[in-house]
Amino acid sequence: MKISTIGTVIAAAVFSSSVVQADSSDLPPIKIDGNAFFNSKNGQRFYIRGVDYQPGGSSKLQDPLADSDNCKRDIPVFKDLGINTIRVYSVDNSKDHSDCMEQLQEAGIYLVLDVNTPQASLSRLDPKCSYNANYLQNVFATIDAFAKYDNVLGFFAGNEVINDVNNTFTAPYVKAVVRDMKKYMKSQNYRQIPVGYSAADIASNRELAAQYFNCGDEDDARIDMFGVNDYSWCGDSSFEKSGYSTKVETYENYSIPIFLSEFGCNQGVSDGRPFTEIGAIYSDKMSSVFSGGLVYEYSGEANGYGLVDIDGDSVSKNQDYQNLKKQYAAQSNPSGDGGYSTSKKHSDCPSYKKDVWEANNTIPDMPSAASAYFKKGAGTPQGTKASTQNDCGSDVHVVPAGGSDSSDSGNGNNSTSSSGGSSSSTSTSSSTSGISSHKSSSSASITTSTKGDASTKGKNNKSVGAGAVLQVPSFFRAMAQVVDLVL
DSSP: OOHHHHHHHHHHHHHTSTTOOOOTTSOOOEEEETTEEEETTTOOEEOEEEEEOOTTOSSSOOOTTSOHHHHHHHHHHHHHHTOSEEEESOOOTTSOOHHHHHHHHHTTOEEEEEOOOSSSSOOSSOHHHHSSHHHHHHHHHHHHHHTTOTTEEEEEEEESSOOSTTOGGGHHHHHHHHHHHHHHHHHTTOOOOOEEEEEEOOTTTHHHHHHHHTBSSOGGGSOSEEEEEOOOOOSSOOTTTTSHHHHHHHTTTOOSOEEEEEEOOOTTOSSSOOOTTHHHHTSTTTTTTEEEEEESOSBOOTTSOOSEEEETTEEEEOHHHHHHHHHHHHOOOOSTTTTOOOOOOOBOOOOOBTTTBOOOSSOOOOOGGGHHHHHHOOOSOOGGGOOOOOOTTSOOOOOOTTSOOOOOTTSSOBSSOOTTOOBSOOOTTOOOOGGGGSOOOOOOOOEEEOOSOOSOOTTSOSSOSTTOEEEOHHHHHHHHHHHHHHO
């Protein structure tokens, strides 16, 4: 038999399995067609099978992709679990990530990366002030650090920036960041890596948010993919009982890929999370709309969502891990293209609704000082020094394009809490966004009563029912970070 024929036979055998990981020796970029992801080399539909990965939690920046030893410890576990994607919430863009990215490449694993950090993110309290040239320099420098890797599936411009009914006014600033990121990649002749948004599952505005980020005449301002942090399937639930069936109907005409950027409710379970939702997520019940998801989360923190416990170089796999591995192995992807839609018609912009949707359809102009980055590049990455400047009463110190910043001005504490960043204020009203929306690793507990919304479960509503007591991790995570910084 000719060598070329043998190669054809082997390739056919490899790709006949719908759950096999990508060829680690040649991991091609993932492309988008209609509302689905595809392998750009073999044309097969790509479903995200992954975990959220931020060992140590998010109250302090610990870059998991800058430590090659930790990657050597964890990536074999990823392979054993059978995943093809990880999501990382925050990185230090001044560090070298080449070793870890190459290890992921060899393991056949893609990366979804949030571009915000604890110190440099959009503020839910005052997004106008936090959307400035310093912030964009950090975002662009992160793009510079990762754009060269083919296994970067996409970037998230924000995570749960809208986390309630009363801060939808932040949406135009997220959309502005999406626009700026896409234009920056074009200006630097980078591969056009998909840019998306990871949304909180807020019943009153989940559909409105999806429409808003996919509407408008400016192509660059629309997201390329939409992530939903969804904890509505708890225990041995079902496609109908969990509300998954309703969400498929809600998004059935959406023109871009949707996936679960966080899932895995840990309520009402006694012997580990059963992860029975895997059978629905990777079935033709959902494949016409959803493209898989990412389980929250890899490492065990105090919030009780971890799949493994890490002790130095040692990794202990718990029952959650074993259950998830079993479910992933048992459920193959739908055959063929999964019934995806080729429609590229973007959404209509939602109308203003007081106390429900108060986002302006006019997107803010990019800060004029940031235009220099388009011409000369973002310059020297600031890493943990990067900071969102929220003091509107003072001049914003701008990192020079193409250069370095030897000054610490503009990197100090902000007057309002910003995305888990440094804050001189301990006001509990300073709810923040970006990386602070990642679950806190603190063991403290903050509760608040419901507002009559019994449809939000799992992460945002641990106890379902009108008048029930809620745990609000997003709010608590922000406050835990402020307390940690003050102490």
